[in-house]
Every structure is written in C-alpha cells, then in structure tokens.
Amino acid sequence: MLPGLVLSVIKWFDLKVMGYGIFFVLLALSLLAVAVWLMGLYFQHYEKNKGLKVKRKEGLKEEKTDDERLKAAIVAAVATCMAESKPLTRPRAKPLSKTEEASRWETMSRYELMEEP
Amino acid sequence: MSFLPIETGFEALDWGNLLMLLLAFGFLYLSIAKNLEPYVLLPISIGIILANLPLTGMLAKGEGLLWILEHYGIGAEGGWSIIPPMIFIGLGAMTDFSPILANPKTLLLGFSAQLGIFIAFIGALLLGFGTDASAAIAIIGGADGPTTIYATSKLAADLLPATTVAAYAYMALVPIFQPPVARLLTTQKERKIRMKQLRPVSRTERLLFPLMGLMIVVLLIPESATLIGMLFFGNILRESGVVPRLSETAQRELTNLVTIFLGLVVGSLLSAEAFLKVETLKVFGLGLLAIIACTAAGILLAKLMNLFVKEKVNPLIGAAGVSAVPMAARVAQMIAHQEDPHNYILMHAMGPNIAGVIGSAAVAGVFLGLLG
Numbered sequence: 040m041l042p043g044l045v046l047s048v049i050k051w052f053d054l055k056v057m058g059y060g061i062f063f064v065l066l067a068l069s070l071l072a073v074a075v076w077l078m079g080l081y082f083q084h085y086e087k088n089k090g091l092k093v094k095r096k097e098g099l100k101e102e103k104t105d106d107e108r109l110k111a112a113i114v115a116a117v118a119t120c121m122a123e124s125k126p127l128t129r130p131r132a133k134p135l136s137k138t139e140e141a142s143r144w145e146t147m148s149r150y151e152l153m154e155e156p
Numbered sequence: 157m158s159f160l161p162i163e164t165g166f167e168a169l170d171w172g173n174l175l176m177l178l179l180a181f182g183f184l185y186l187s188i189a190k191n192l193e194p195y196v197l198l199p200i201s202i203g204i205i206l207a208n209l210p211l212t213g214m215l216a217k218g219e220g221l222l223w224i225l226e227h228y229g230i231g232a233e234g235g236w237s238i239i240p241p242m243i244f245i246g247l248g249a250m251t252d253f254s255p256i257l258a259n260p261k262t263l264l265l266g267f268s269a270q271l272g273i274f275i276a277f278i279g280a281l282l283l284g285f286g287t288d289a290s291a292a293i294a295i296i297g298g299a300d301g302p303t304t305i306y307a308t309s310k311l312a313a314d315l316l317p318a319t320t321v322a323a324y325a326y327m328a329l330v331p332i333f334q335p336p337v338a339r340l341l342t343t344q345k346e347r348k349i350r351m352k353q354l355r356p357v358s359r360t361e362r363l364l365f366p367l368m369g370l371m372i373v374v375l376l377i378p379e380s381a382t383l384i385g386m387l388f389f390g391n392i393l394r395e396s397g398v399v400p401r402l403s404e405t406a407q408r409e410l411t412n413l414v415t416i417f418l419g420l421v422v423g424s425l426l427s428a429e430a431f432l433k434v435e436t437l438k439v440f441g442l443g444l445l446a447i448i449a450c451t452a453a454g455i456l457l458a459k460l461m462n463l464f465v466k467e468k469v470n471p472l473i474g475a476a477g478v479s480a481v482p483m484a485a486r487v488a489q490m491i492a493h494q495e496d497p498h499n500y501i502l503m504h505a506m507g508p509n510i511a512g513v514i515g516s517a518a519v520a521g522v523f524l525g526l527l528g
Contacts, residue, residue, distance in 0.1 A: 060526075
C-alpha cells in the first residue's frame with residue numbers, strides 16, 4: 040500500500056525529474072566551488088611566495104619570519120663577535136648545561152630545516 | 157473597401173490585433189519616455205506591431221521574415237535555436253568571474269536560487285501541464301531569457317510565445333518583485349551586514365576558471381554544452397587577452413546585433429492568436445511564482461550559511477542568485493544601500509548572480525537530458 044502510494048506520488052509530481060535536476064545541479068556547482076576554492080588556495084600561496092621572491096630579487100626590505108629574524112640575529116652576533124674579539128683575550132666558553140645544549144640543538148635543527156631563500 | 161485594387165489591412169484588423177498593438181504602444185512609451193529597459197522593450201514593441209498588422213505575410217511559414225527569424229533564431233516550429241548561444245558568447249565575454257573566484261561559497265547561493273525552478277515545476281504539473289511543458293515553464297524562474305528560449309524550443313515549442321515574454325517581462329521587473337520579498341525575509345540588522353572586501357584575483361585564475369567550469373559542468377551535464385560551452389568560450393576570449401578584437405566584437409557588435417533580432421523575434425511571438433490564451437495567463441502566474449520562490453530560496457540559504465560560516469554574508473546577495481545579470485545584483489546593492497549608505501555589496505552579489513546563470517543553464521541541460 041505505502042510503496043504504491045509513494046510510487047504514485049513520485050509519478051504524479053515527476054519527482055524523479057526534480058530529484059535528478061537538483062542532484063546534478065548541486066553536484067556541478069559544488070564540484071566547481073571546490074575546484075575554485077582549491078585553485079584559490081594554490082594561487083594565493085603561489086602569489087605570496089612569488090611576491091617574496093620578487094622582493095628578494097629587487098633587494099627590497101621584506102617582512103621576515105621568526106626563523107629569518109633568528110638567523111639574522113645569530114649572523115649579526117657572530118659578525119660582531121668576530122670583529123670585536125681578540126683571540127688572546129677571548130673568554131673561555133663556559134660548558135653548556137643540558138637544557139642550554141638541548142635548546143641550542145633545537146635552534147640548529149630549525150635552522151637546518153629552513154629553506155634556502 | 158472593395159473599390160481598392162488591393163486588400164487593405166484595415167478591414168482585416170480584429171480586436172485581438174488592436175489589443176496587442178495597444179500593448180506595443182505602451183511598451184514604446186515606457187522605453188522612450190520612461191527609459192525603462194529600452195534595449196529590450198523598443199525592438200519588442202516594433203516586433204509586436206509588425207506581427208499584429210494583418211496581411212503583411214511577415215509570419216507566413218517558410219517565407220515571412222519574422223517566421224524565418226523565429227524558426228532559425230529561437231527554434232520555433234522545430235527549427236534552429238541560434239540566438240540563445242550567441243547571447244551566451246556575448247555574456248561570457250562581458251562577464252568577470254572574479255567575484256566567484258574570490259568567494260567560491262557564492263556558487264552555492266547560485267544553486268539555491270534554482271530551487272524556485274523546481275517549485276514552479278510542481279506548480280505547472282498541478283495546473284495540468286505535461287512534464288515537458290512544466291520543465292520549460294519552470295525555467296522562467298531563473299529569470300534568464302536565452303535559457304528559457306532554448307529550453308522551451310526543445311521541450312515545448314508551442315509555449316515559446318508565453319514563456320519567452322514571461323521570462324523577459326520578469327527580467328525587466330526584477331527591481332519591482334525582489335525588494336518586497338527581500339525585506340520580508342531579512343531583518344534590518346541582516347541587511348546592514350558589511351562584507352569583507354574581496355581578494356584580488358590573478359589573471360591565471362581567471363583564465364583557468366572557464367576551462368575548469370567547461371570541463372566539470374559539461375562532463376557532468378552534456379546537454380548543457382550549447383549554453384555553458386558558449387558562455388565559457390566567450391569568457392576565454394576575454395580572459396586570454398590575446399584576441400582583444402574578438403572579445404570586443406563578442407561584447408559589443410555580436411551582442412547588439414543578436415539583441416536587435418531577439419527583440420524583434422520576441423515581439424513577433426506576440427501575435428494575438430498565439431498569445432491571447434488562458435494558457436498564457438497560467439504561464440505568467442507560474443513564472444511569477446518561480447521568480448519569487450527563487451529569490452526567497454536564495455535569501456534563506458544565505459541565512460542558513462550564516463549559521464555555519466565565520467565571516468557572515470549579507471543575505472541580500474542570495475536574492476541575486478536569479479540570473480538576471482546584473483539587474484539582480486544591482487537590486488541587492490540598492491536595498492543594502494538604502495539601509496546603510498556606506499555598505500557596498502555589489503561585487504559580492506555578482507558572485508551568486510553569475511552562478512545563477514551557470515545554474516539555470518545547468519538545470520536546462522538536466523531537463524533536456526531527461527526529457528528532450
């Protein structure tokens with residue numbers, strides 16, 4: 040009884056046509072939306088990196104990441120140290136504590152993992 | 157007037173012709189004196205006049221100029237339907253898809269507006285139209301003239317006069333129908349929602365989109381290829397940047413030329429004997445229901461979307477999902493501007509508006525695939 044009623048309603052309202060219509064249009068637009076969204080993500084990332092590359096190429100001042108700031112600070116500190124230090128008067132380095140050493144290794148590993156500009 | 161050597165039209169004029177001529181003069185007045193949609197109404201009114209002057213032979217089968225334009229232009233009596241795809245080339249060449257690319261969510265709002273089409277489909281079935289005719293009538297809800305013509309010519313050619321005129325009438329009347337529905341379904345606070353400025357879109361993205369759209373939509377709904385294919389073809393002409401003459405021709409000369417003939421043809425469909433029927437009134441009623449339902453569905457989905465997204469969308473842009481480009485988007489902007497003079501949602505509304513064009517062409521493709 041019930042399946043017959045459902046079938047007759049489907050037939051009467053041509054719900055099959057409607058159902059297929061809604062399904063296909065929703066699917067087409069959703070697929071398009073997802074494709075556009077993915078393309079947008081890719082191109083936003085690409086444009087951002089391209090912008091950085093152009094800035095580097097042109098030698099312009101660029102916004103630095105934390106890693107880059109750290110690297111610059113280390114390089115500057117080492118350069119200052121080398122310029123000012125005198126071999127004979129250089130203080131002896133204190134042995135590092137375990138935590139200090141771990142922290143330094145962590146910094147080094149982050150430094151190594153960085154991509155070349 | 158039998159003393160004259162030829163039969164004149166005066167004695168052949170009937171009340172139906174006079175009524176239609178009156179309608180044509182009304183359209184002429186609106187287009188020239190009131191500047192209301194002159195590009196559409198002026199050629200239509202001249203078409204009506206030519207079709208309703210008796211004994212001209214303009215609609216004579218196989219001979220008359222208007223019959224030839226109808227037969228080859230919009231597919232009347234099983235002919236070609238060349239004008240709608242031509243318009244889609246021009247539309248594609250004029251359209252900037254950046255709003256969709258910057259905010260892909262708006263593609264879904266374009267879908268919601270198509271729900272009204274299905275409501276009108278049920279309405280037409282209830283009024284006793286067959287499945288094919290119901291599908292053709294329902295497409296009016298998309299407020300997309302070329303799509304309506306194309307689908308009707310393939311599905312129910314005898315309804316062409318009624319559906320075509322209803323679609324163009326409702327396209328012109330979007331600024332009158334939409335604001336009350338939009339105000340009814342939104343609060344003042346919602347209408348005041350300001351949306352974040354859209355990100356700039358690169359040329360590569362704009363060039364890839366029509367190719368991607370063409371592949372996805374046409375592979376999924378092959379019957380939509382005639383309209384969708386021409387839409388994206390026109391857009392590729394524009395975005396490629398290497399064929400500026402073709403792009404400009406598609407945007408101006410082609411579109412203007414096709415508009416002239418389309419107007420004449422639409423007008424010529426309004427001959428008294430083809431138009432003055434009870435069926436026409438039913439089609440107009442269902443078209444009105446469809447367009448109101450499309451507007452309402454767009455707004456309600458935008459409100460639903462706001463429950464899930466972080467950056468709220470102004471629900472008015474949902475109303476732009478009907479594909480009257482760019483009229484529906486302008487109406488959304490106008491309402492938002494009335495609530496807050498510094499609120500600019502036009503570009504955001506263009507997203508659903510363009511998605512609506514793709515959506516209604518896709519719905520027409522599905523109907524043609526299932527019923528054609």
